[in-house]
Amino acid sequence: MPDYQFQSITNSGEARSGVLKGRDRSDVVQQLSSRGETATKVVKIKSSKKTGAGSAVKKHLSKVEMAAMIRELATAQEAGLPLMQALRTIRQQASPSSGPVLDHFIQSVESGDPLYKSAAEWGEPFDDLIVGMLRAADASGQMSTILHQLADLLDRSLELKRELLGAIMYPAIIACLIGISGIVLVTVLIPRLIEPLAGQMTLPWPTLVVMGFASFIINWWIWILVGFGLILFAWKSWVAIPENRFWFDRFKLRVPLLGRLLRDVAVARFTRTLGTLTSAGLPILDGLKITRDTLGNAALAQAVDSVQEQVSSGKQLAEPLERSGLFPPLLVQVVNLGERSGKLEEMLLHSATAFDRQVNASLKIFTKALPPVLLIIMAALACFVLAAILLPLLELQSLVK
Numbered sequence: 512m513p514d515y516q517f518q519s520i521t522n523s524g525e526a527r528s529g530v531l532k533g534r535d536r537s538d539v540v541q542q543l544s545s546r547g548e549t550a551t552k553v554v555k556i557k558s559s560k561k562t563g564a565g566s567a568v569k570k571h572l573s574k575v576e577m578a579a580m581i582r583e584l585a586t587a588q589e590a591g592l593p594l595m596q597a598l599r600t601i602r603q604q605a606s607p608s609s610g611p612v613l614d615h616f617i618q619s620v621e622s623g624d625p626l627y628k629s630a631a632e633w634g635e636p637f638d639d640l641i642v643g644m645l646r647a648a649d650a651s652g653q654m655s656t657i658l659h660q661l662a663d664l665l666d667r668s669l670e671l672k673r674e675l676l677g678a679i680m681y682p683a684i685i686a687c688l689i690g691i692s693g694i695v696l697v698t699v700l701i702p703r704l705i706e707p708l709a710g711q712m713t714l715p716w717p718t719l720v721v722m723g724f725a726s727f728i729i730n731w732w733i734w735i736l737v738g739f740g741l742i743l744f745a746w747k748s749w750v751a752i753p754e755n756r757f758w759f760d761r762f763k764l765r766v767p768l769l770g771r772l773l774r775d776v777a778v779a780r781f782t783r784t785l786g787t788l789t790s791a792g793l794p795i796l797d798g799l800k801i802t803r804d805t806l807g808n809a810a811l812a813q814a815v816d817s818v819q820e821q822v823s824s825g826k827q828l829a830e831p832l833e834r835s836g837l838f839p840p841l842l843v844q845v846v847n848l849g850e851r852s853g854k855l856e857e858m859l860l861h862s863a864t865a866f867d868r869q870v871n872a873s874l875k876i877f878t879k880a881l882p883p884v885l886l887i888i889m890a891a892l893a894c895f896v897l898a899a900i901l902l903p904l905l906e907l908q909s910l911v912k
Contacts, residue, residue: 514556515539519548529614572608577636578665580609585658595620625649639801647791657791664787678874682881689889698725708903721899761810768880772873777806779866786859796823811837
């Protein structure tokens, strides 16, 4: 049966909206009437636009909006509102992108489905981490507490992503400006200055290199762009192969400065995510399975898979973490102490703050070290171009004398 998006008013005057299945429009109106609601608008959702549960009206829900929605739901639950009433309260002030999600949640919960099942049916951006936390909240009966923990985890993840982008954005912009300025200088200004001298003397090799580079760009720029696109496509195809991705991610961990930063970020995510999941009541094996997908590094994810296999065979968590060689000794000590004291989730959450500070320190080192490197490269290129310009002028001056 097709889906219909509706708006209605209850007998008490409360406005509602959502999605219902029905044979036709009158069937949906009758369903609403049987629930004590008067339909004010019923619109059929075209099936050709459907990509999942409720997706006919699905708009992109950003992770920022999702985190805010989960935070609002946690606050409403903490205030004592039942889940259905909390969802409807949030729906009244929902944004255009979060509104269809809440409509789907309301419809599913009304039909008796738990919230985690509704989130799983909707799909992105509700990944295994969020669905797992919602399942734990439903099983433990601590919905507001776990929703707050989930919102904190998502907020920290978004904050960390913004910090990484901020650390990379400035050097990337500087590098792009240097590249564009260099190309304009080499292809436009230098040829006009040097070409009149080419017939009067033998140009020095730095000048010949610059002129050859300029000629290559001017004559072959279309093929350069095509080649760059092909290389980018080939690179993405190569990295998409799991084995290649593993070796590339492992290589990144060994790059000076960058490797340390990536490792610190992954460890901070590992401790906070695993600590949040286990404190919510998820078994350690389920927590490891979900956490591996949040690390953003195939080499570390494979190490977590190995850890998961060894833990499932009866070993403690600290031992396989240490054997992997990819996790810092501090994390191994924290896990070891947490397992011995029976407070693993608390130790992980407390240590996550320390690892966050380590990420901030690594970011500062990275952002302070990268600009001088770019400056050295820029100075070397500038000196080479300057030599390409001055050497023929000096030689011409000597010939005139």
